[in-house]
Amino acid sequence: MPSEPLIQLRDVHLAFGDNPVLRGIDLDVQAGQAVSIIGPSGSGKSTILRCMTGLLRPQRGNIRIGDTAVEQLQGEAGLIALRKQVGFVFQQYNLFPHLSVLDNLLIAPTKVLGRPRQAVRDEALALLDKVRLGHKATAFPGELSGGQQQRVAIARALAMRPKLILFDEVTSALDPEMVGEVLAVIRELTEEGMTCVLVTHEMRFAEEISDQVYFTEHGRIVEHGSAEQVFRAPTHARTQAFLQHALGEGSQRPSRPAPDVLTNLGRYSLSV
Amino acid sequence: MAIEHFATLWQWSPTLGAGLLQNIQISVGAIGLGTLLGLLVGILLLSPLRPLRGVARLWVQVFRNAPWLVLIYFTSYVFPFDVQIAGTWVAFPDWLKVTVGLALPASANVAEIFRGAVASIPATQWEAARSLAFSRGQIFTSIILPQCLRRMLPPWMNLYAVVTMGTALASLVGVHDLIDSAQIAANTVNRSGFTVLVYFSVLALFFFYCYPIARLTQRLERRYAF
Amino acid sequence: MSDSLHWLVGQLAHLGLNYAFLLDAYASGKLLDGALTTLGLCLFSIVGSLLVGALLAAAVTSGQRWLAWPARAFIEVTRNTPTLVQLYCAFLVLNMLINQSLGSANPMIPFAWVVLVISLHKGAFHAEALRAGIEAVPAVTLEAASSLAFSRRQQLLQVQLPLAVRFALPALVNNLIDLVKMTAVASAIAVNDITYASIMIWTQGDNVIELMLLILAFFGLLSFAVNCIGRALEARLRMPGYGH
Numbered sequence: 206m207p208s209e210p211l212i213q214l215r216d217v218h219l220a221f222g223d224n225p226v227l228r229g230i231d232l233d234v235q236a237g238q239a240v241s242i243i244g245p246s247g248s249g250k251s252t253i254l255r256c257m258t259g260l261l262r263p264q265r266g267n268i269r270i271g272d273t274a275v276e277q278l279q280g281e282a283g284l285i286a287l288r289k290q291v292g293f294v295f296q297q298y299n300l301f302p303h304l305s306v307l308d309n310l311l312i313a314p315t316k317v318l319g320r321p322r323q324a325v326r327d328e329a330l331a332l333l334d335k336v337r338l339g340h341k342a343t344a345f346p347g348e349l350s351g352g353q354q355q356r357v358a359i360a361r362a363l364a365m366r367p368k369l370i371l372f373d374e375v376t377s378a379l380d381p382e383m384v385g386e387v388l389a390v391i392r393e394l395t396e397e398g399m400t401c402v403l404v405t406h407e408m409r410f411a412e413e414i415s416d417q418v419y420f421t422e423h424g425r426i427v428e429h430g431s432a433e434q435v436f437r438a439p440t441h442a443r444t445q446a447f448l449q450h451a452l453g454e455g456s457q458r459p460s461r462p463a464p465d466v467l468t469n470l471g472r473y474s475l476s477v
Numbered sequence: 478m479a480i481e482h483f484a485t486l487w488q489w490s491p492t493l494g495a496g497l498l499q500n501i502q503i504s505v506g507a508i509g510l511g512t513l514l515g516l517l518v519g520i521l522l523l524s525p526l527r528p529l530r531g532v533a534r535l536w537v538q539v540f541r542n543a544p545w546l547v548l549i550y551f552t553s554y555v556f557p558f559d560v561q562i563a564g565t566w567v568a569f570p571d572w573l574k575v576t577v578g579l580a581l582p583a584s585a586n587v588a589e590i591f592r593g594a595v596a597s598i599p600a601t602q603w604e605a606a607r608s609l610a611f612s613r614g615q616i617f618t619s620i621i622l623p624q625c626l627r628r629m630l631p632p633w634m635n636l637y638a639v640v641t642m643g644t645a646l647a648s649l650v651g652v653h654d655l656i657d658s659a660q661i662a663a664n665t666v667n668r669s670g671f672t673v674l675v676y677f678s679v680l681a682l683f684f685f686y687c688y689p690i691a692r693l694t695q696r697l698e699r700r701y702a703f
Numbered sequence: 704m705s706d707s708l709h710w711l712v713g714q715l716a717h718l719g720l721n722y723a724f725l726l727d728a729y730a731s732g733k734l735l736d737g738a739l740t741t742l743g744l745c746l747f748s749i750v751g752s753l754l755v756g757a758l759l760a761a762a763v764t765s766g767q768r769w770l771a772w773p774a775r776a777f778i779e780v781t782r783n784t785p786t787l788v789q790l791y792c793a794f795l796v797l798n799m800l801i802n803q804s805l806g807s808a809n810p811m812i813p814f815a816w817v818v819l820v821i822s823l824h825k826g827a828f829h830a831e832a833l834r835a836g837i838e839a840v841p842a843v844t845l846e847a848a849s850s851l852a853f854s855r856r857q858q859l860l861q862v863q864l865p866l867a868v869r870f871a872l873p874a875l876v877n878n879l880i881d882l883v884k885m886t887a888v889a890s891a892i893a894v895n896d897i898t899y900a901s902i903m904i905w906t907q908g909d910n911v912i913e914l915m916l917l918i919l920a921f922f923g924l925l926s927f928a929v930n931c932i933g934r935a936l937e938a939r940l941r942m943p944g945y946g947h
Contacts, residue, residue, distance in 0.1 A: 542922065550902070
């Protein structure tokens with residue numbers, strides 16, 4: 206594809222304290238492409254996504270999204286402008302527990318974009334239908350299964366009409382039987398031409414839907430290419446070893462993180 | 478001027494110290510009595526017998542929802558001046574009445590702390606112990622109770638600090654405690670600078686007694702957090 | 704009304720409780736007055752304490768050392784000293800100083816001192832509950848808001864505070880129930896609340912137990928009312944599927 210890529214990362218470095226996480230990442234995503242980032246746990250995959258949406262700031266290198274130089278953004282206004290274009294779906298769904306499913310979809314378009322509630326509402330209901338949750342509009346996140354919550358989270362990101370969506374291990378926290386329903390939604394999005402960047406452990410899914418695949422290890426891109434090339438004919442020994450392991454044992458999933466514990470804060474109120 | 482007031486405060490310090498000891502004496506007595514009573518009520522709360530549970534619940538409800546001051550008035554005005562024990566009349570001094578008055582709400586709170594601690598032990602502990610062929614009583618004394626005591630300690634210490642602050646109310650029913658001493662000192666010296674000093678000294682004394690308990694409570698809570 | 708009161712007093716007399724004083728205009732008027740005063744103390748202090756609590760919580764979580772530190776110190780001192788001593792420091796000491804400088808122009812009446820002291824005292828407890836609530840909002844939930852292009856202010860108003868209040872609500876309700884009971888301390892500086900009115904009556908007669916039961920019932924009723932309002936609010940703000 207000859208055109209200018211929608212996302213461009215050049216030599217991105219990031220360290221948490223003394224611990225380097227990204228050590229020179231180069232990555233390109235063309236508009237309309239689906240790109241997967243695969244690699245062992247702790248190889249910096251999620252960090253790359255967080256840098257793209259400005260949740261983390263790299264110490265060195267350039268990140269360009271559309272016309273925005275992300276690493277140069279100063280202050281809140283620039284980040285907000287960026288995030289209006291970039292959707293983000295989290296491993297832990299991170300829905301707002303005090304709002305109904307529909308309100309979760311409405312809050313950002315109405316409060317952040319300032320769009321009229323009625324128009325957004327129609328759109329949001331259509332999006333819920335699209336993720337096959339039209340009947341759950343009035344439910345609260347706590348009443349939904351993990352797979353349902355994750356589909357709501359995808360719809361919430363779509364309600365902002367983003368130019369691209371970043372998926373951060375969105376099936377890792379799910380029970381196996383719910384993975385399929387979430388992947389089906391993502392597959393549809395990629396087929397419709399939404400630009401998607403996925404960090405995933407679902408190797409077969411990545412192979413099926415991706416235009417480009419990046420393999421990362423120890424904060425570096427070890428290998429990248431078309432899905433077919435990376436999965437069928439990996440050139441690097443590390444990639445071969447990783448894929449043999451990952452595909453051989455089925456899609457290996459990391460252990461399930463504990464859900465957010467919302468404790469009751471019964472502090473002592475007694476006094477005299 | 479200020480120095481002079483501090484000198485006066487120094488002169489009054491034995492009186493104030495005696496008052497503080499009275500507060501501490503009442504607080505220790507009240508938490509002791511309250512803990513004994515409270516554990517008893519707490520065990521009744523868990524009793525399989527419905528009437529016993531009802532009585533215990535009523536006790537907790539009444540004494541948790543009553544203002545402490547009203548309970549102190551209650552024991553002070555309703556209890557007799559002396560009681561007959563084994564044929565001899567034994568005086569029932571004011572400070573002892575206050576001790577009982579504070580022990581009542583303390584017991585209700587101890588019972589609640591106890592019940593909460595037992596309830597916080599996961600049911601799986603009972604199941605695990607039962608599968609090891611422990612009896613109900615054995616499970617309670619050797620598995621549940623040790624875990625409970627550890628969890629009860631921080632809220633119990635917090636309760637002690639509250640009871641200590643509650644002893645300040647003793648002065649209102651004529652006990653010669655720290656606040657009563659301070660009032661006498663302020664009225665006797667009758668200088669506004671000294672009045673400021675003596676009342677804020679009382680505040681400071683309570684603070685330096687209760688704050689370390691609060692800090693220790695927080696540390697224990699953090700350590701026992703799971 | 705007075706017929707049913709007569710009947711009730713008669714019935715209670717069978718139980719050995721002498722409530723005849725309720726039929727006496729002086730005593731019943733004094734009690735009613737006291738009950739209204741207590742009610743007023745509760746209402747003003749509830750509003751005041753919530754205001755103080757919100758301000759202190761804002762100061763403590765502001766991230767500004769010069770704001771957070773004094774607020775923190777105030778909370779610790781308030782939580783670890785008796786309300787009665789605080790009331791004396793306010794009414795016997797500060798009020799004295801104000802009197803000395805303003806004379807009869809001093810606007811503070813004992814009632815106002817009680818409201819002020821209880822508001823500050825319980826405000827410190829509210830602040831702790833609110834702070835814990837604010838800190839309990841998961842960082843990832845705020846990250847989600849920020850990834851949806853919420854400004855810092857929108858994150859605070861739309862996500863962090865609504866969640867924090869929900870987390871803190873049970874503790875706040877407990878605090879308010881405790882506040883209701885605490886108003887009895889007003890009797891220490893001769894504010895004519897229900898406790899003080901009762902003391903006035905029983906020093907003239909021999910009906911301490913009857914009056915005690917009456918006060919306990921009254922405070923029980925007030926606590927119950929606060930509890931009901933609190934539970935209703937909790938039900939309204941409930942997040943289905945979370946906690947409890």
